[in-house]
Amino acid sequence: TAILTASSALDTIPPSIVFNAGPEDQGLYTHQNSFPSSILVADSGSGVAESELILDDVSLGGVSTTLDLFARPLGQHVLTVEAYDNAGNWNEQKRAFTVYADATTTMADANRAYALGWIKNKSTLSNLLADLRAIIKIEKKIMKLEVKLPPAVEKKLTPEQRIRRRIEKLEAKIDKTLGKNFIGDLDKKLKSKAITVEAYTLLKDDALWLMNN
Numbered sequence: 748t749a750i751l752t753a754s755s756a757l758d759t760i761p762p763s764i765v766f767n768a769g770p771e772d773q774g775l776y777t778h779q780n781s782f783p784s785s786i787l788v789a790d791s792g793s794g795v796a797e798s799e800l801i802l803d804d805v806s807l808g809g810v811s812t813t814l815d816l817f818a819r820p821l822g823q824h825v826l827t828v829e830a831y832d833n834a835g836n837w838n839e840q841k842r843a844f845t846v847y848a849d850a851t852t853t854m855a856d857a858n859r860a861y862a863l864g865w866i867k868n869k870s871t872l873s874n875l876l877a878d879l880r881a882i883i884k885i886e887k888k889i890m891k892l893e894v895k896l897p898p899a900v901e902k903k904l905t906p907e908q909r910i911r912r913r914i915e916k917l918e919a920k921i922d923k924t925l926g927k928n929f930i931g932d933l934d935k936k937l938k939s940k941a942i943t944v945e946a947y948t949l950l951k952d953d954a955l956w957l958m959n960n
Contacts, residue, residue, distance in 0.1 A: 749833035758792030761838035770844040777852040793833035850882040853953040865946035
């Protein structure tokens with residue numbers, strides 16, 4: 748509730764919301780990104796009564812909360828700022844962004860998990876990183892082949908078809924061999940308690956993203 752006097756009682760304009768920092772709308776980010784949610788909420792009429800930061804329908808509290816993506820699921824998220832002024836006018840601003848993974852970002856996740864104590868020893872970390880380096884080598888080969896692809900033309904190109912077949916085979920190798928091997932290693936290391944459930948969940952989700960995207 749609020750007591751309004753003079754011009755504030757005539758306020759029909761909602762608060763303004765300005766993102767000074769935070770994820771860009773439709774931006775792509777990894778688990779390693781962290782944002783100070785610098786959001787300016789202002790109202791020159793009756794004054795701001797309340798503002799709230801919401802991620803995927805879950806309240807994060809006030810707009811000064813830091814947003815760390817490390818523990819966030821992969822995929823699309825929606826960050827919302829809601830604000831009311833003392834006259835009851837409401838406003839919101841939304842930003843949709845995606846958290847993704849590749850072999851390089853998964854290596855960064857493994858290193859951070861080790862720093863947090865989720866991966867129990869250096870040798871376990873080294874084994875997991877070796878699996879990921881094998882995937883990176885294949886990804887680099889795919890990138891080199893994609894550069895060689897000619898622009899689309901009206902008729903089929905035999906050289907293009909040949910390159911695309913090679914890319915498909917390399918992608919299949921990541922999906923069926925390297926990705927599954929990595930997940931298999933995670934299963935073994937979880938059973939032997941060389942990694943925690945948190946590390947297992949984080950890195951398995953990364954691997955599944957690699958295999959399915």
